Amino acid sequence: MSGELKTQAQVIELMNPIAETDQLDIGLAPRLTTLNGKVAAIVDNGKEGANVFLGQVEKRLLERYNFSKVLHARKRRSSSKAPGLEEIAKEADFVIDGLGI
Amino acid sequence: MGVPSLPIVSIPHELFGLSDKQIEEAADKLIDEIVRVLTTPREKLIEEFRSKNNIEEVEQKLSRPRVMPTQEKVKSRANAREATAAFYERGWTDGLPIIPPTEELVEEMLQFTDRKRDETIVKLAPRWGKATPEKIAVNAVMAGCLPEYMPVLVAAVEALGDPQFNLFALQATTNPVAPLLIVNGPVRNELKVNYSFGAFGPGWQANATLGRAIRLMLVNIGGGMPGTTDKAIHGHPAKFTFCAGENEEESPWEPLHVSRGLKKEVSAVTVVGVQAEHNFVVWDGTGESFLSVAANAMSAFATNNAFHAGTAVLVMNPGHAQIVSRLGYSRADVQKYMYDNAHIPLGSVPKEEVPHYQLRRPKFGWDVQDAFMSITDKPDDIMVVVIGAVGAHGQFLPTFGDPTIPVTRPIAFKDGTPAASVYDFKNRKK
Numbered sequence: 001m002s003g004e005l006k007t008q009a010q011v012i013e014l015m016n017p018i019a020e021t022d023q024l025d026i027g028l029a030p031r032l033t034t035l036n037g038k039v040a041a042i043v044d045n046g047k048e049g050a051n052v053f054l055g056q057v058e059k060r061l062l063e064r065y066n067f068s069k070v071l072h073a074r075k076r077r078s079s080s081k082a083p084g085l086e087e088i089a090k091e092a093d094f095v096i097d098g099l100g101i
Numbered sequence: 102m103g104v105p106s107l108p109i110v111s112i113p114h115e116l117f118g119l120s121d122k123q124i125e126e127a128a129d130k131l132i133d134e135i136v137r138v139l140t141t142p143r144e145k146l147i148e149e150f151r152s153k154n155n156i157e158e159v160e161q162k163l164s165r166p167r168v169m170p171t172q173e174k175v176k177s178r179a180n181a182r183e184a185t186a187a188f189y190e191r192g193w194t195d196g197l198p199i200i201p202p203t204e205e206l207v208e209e210m211l212q213f214t215d216r217k218r219d220e221t222i223v224k225l226a227p228r229w230g231k232a233t234p235e236k237i238a239v240n241a242v243m244a245g246c247l248p249e250y251m252p253v254l255v256a257a258v259e260a261l262g263d264p265q266f267n268l269f270a271l272q273a274t275t276n277p278v279a280p281l282l283i284v285n286g287p288v289r290n291e292l293k294v295n296y297s298f299g300a301f302g303p304g305w306q307a308n309a310t311l312g313r314a315i316r317l318m319l320v321n322i323g324g325g326m327p328g329t330t331d332k333a334i335h336g337h338p339a340k341f342t343f344c345a346g347e348n349e350e351e352s353p354w355e356p357l358h359v360s361r362g363l364k365k366e367v368s369a370v371t372v373v374g375v376q377a378e379h380n381f382v383v384w385d386g387t388g389e390s391f392l393s394v395a396a397n398a399m400s401a402f403a404t405n406n407a408f409h410a411g412t413a414v415l416v417m418n419p420g421h422a423q424i425v426s427r428l429g430y431s432r433a434d435v436q437k438y439m440y441d442n443a444h445i446p447l448g449s450v451p452k453e454e455v456p457h458y459q460l461r462r463p464k465f466g467w468d469v470q471d472a473f474m475s476i477t478d479k480p481d482d483i484m485v486v487v488i489g490a491v492g493a494h495g496q497f498l499p500t501f502g503d504p505t506i507p508v509t510r511p512i513a514f515k516d517g518t519p520a521a522s523v524y525d526f527k528n529r530k531k
Contacts, residue, residue, distance in 0.1 A: 013174040015202045017239045019230030019322040020171050028143050049116030049124050056128035079270035079504035
């Protein structure tokens with residue numbers, strides 16, 4: 001009995017279940033000094049009202065700034081990847097991404 | 102997850118129920134803030150974030166590896182309760198006791214793979230954690246798996262990492278969706294995966310621990326942490342574990358993996374992202390009544406299939422399958438029947454909900470009186486699987502809908518050759 005207790009009191013080393021990831025190195029992107037002349041991108045998550053909200057944001061931004069181009073992507077389903085993200089990743093200077101439910 | 106200080110401009114309420122004008126007004130109020138976060142120097146935004154949040158707490162919550170290096174070992178006294186407590190406080194368990202993953206136990210598990218211990222098999226979303234044999238083995242030991250389960254876990258992880266499965270969405274969604282593992286082929290008997298009485302319930306080590314190992318991996322490798330990155334509103338008991346074999350012996354049809362393109366002698370695991378089981382009872386012993394009852398049960402309103410189509414799973418017990426088969430129905434015929442008859446009257450959708458349904462199911466005649474929508478977009482999307490024992494019960498498993506597609510992977514060596522037995526992996530050259 002005492003032998004069993006002593007065994008249970010021994011300190012053991014256990015392996016770690018957490019996986020390595022490269023994602024931790026992503027930091028906040030440098031900010032822009034002005035939005036004029038930039039390539040804007042608007043990503044709509046496809047949820048109710050997102051297109052109305054983002055459409056209004058785009059309209060207001062266009063009243064203030066001259067963008068060289070505005071790119072759009074809209075998720076067909078909120079849980080699926082939006083088509084056109086690769087182009088946006090390559091070209092856009094900034095992205096306004098609709099999140100939430 | 103990798104950008105905890107990402108500036109997010111929040112609308113202080115949901116958009117549900119607002120008119121377009123109200124939504125536009127909400128946008129007008131936030132436009133200055135949107136411009137500000139795009140043009141304020143990065144360092145200042147980070148500083149703002151730090152002043153409003155306890156950065157250590159946020160990092161611990163969102164990115165545990167910053168706090169706990171992935172190779173660092175945990176010291177514990179040699180009993181399961183203390184080891185469980187040490188892992189639980191780090192957020193590494195499902196809340197149940199674990200088998201303490203000692204190096205010795207992990208090594209035993211690694212005997213059953215022909216891959217190198219640090220080789221990345223796939224990366225699991227949303228953290229894009231590298232699923233290596235070593236990390237799979239650690240989580241499998243914790244879950245209570247036997248070493249010979251390892252080949253099934255490797256195949257299941259490959260399936261979960263297939264882009265078609267869309268694990269990112271399943272991990273992060275508010276929906277109560279969980280991966281169901283269906284095991285087919287000779288490995289099913291070798292590992293004693295239950296496929297008969299109570300196959301979805303307790304009592305069998307392989308079913309219980311294979312499913313549990315997958316959940317622990319989704320947390321510890323994929324980073325799907327309940328309440329933090331996993332935003333399920335209610336969750337689902339199947340998120341603890343959900344694994345069963347197909348009852349191939351008593352099924353009148355070819356096994357599921359054969360219907361999905363593999364040879365019968367190959368072992369395979371199929372992963373399907375499902376919601377809770379909807380049980381139905383068929384009292385009459387005729388095949389016609391089974392088909393009718395099943396189609397009605399599958400016509401359930403407001404499941405993700407109703408909303409998003411995609412795959413819908415019909416679980417038939419072998420008795421029902423045999424009766425229906427004797428009527429001349431093949432598996433494909435049952436799929437076609439359910440496609441034709443499992444449908445929802447469009448008139449039952451409240452008018453306020455119609456625009457939401459129309460957006461996702463546009464092909465139906467929403468302005469036509471007495472029109473119906475089918476629960477899938479094609480017969481092939483009805484997955485028919487024979488699980489359980491002879492009896493009156495059948496089950497409909499709605500899935501997450503079309504954002505996810507089920508994936509089947511053979512139990513195979515690294516070069517793709519299917520393995521006849523899990524024991525053929527043992528001590529194979531890595």
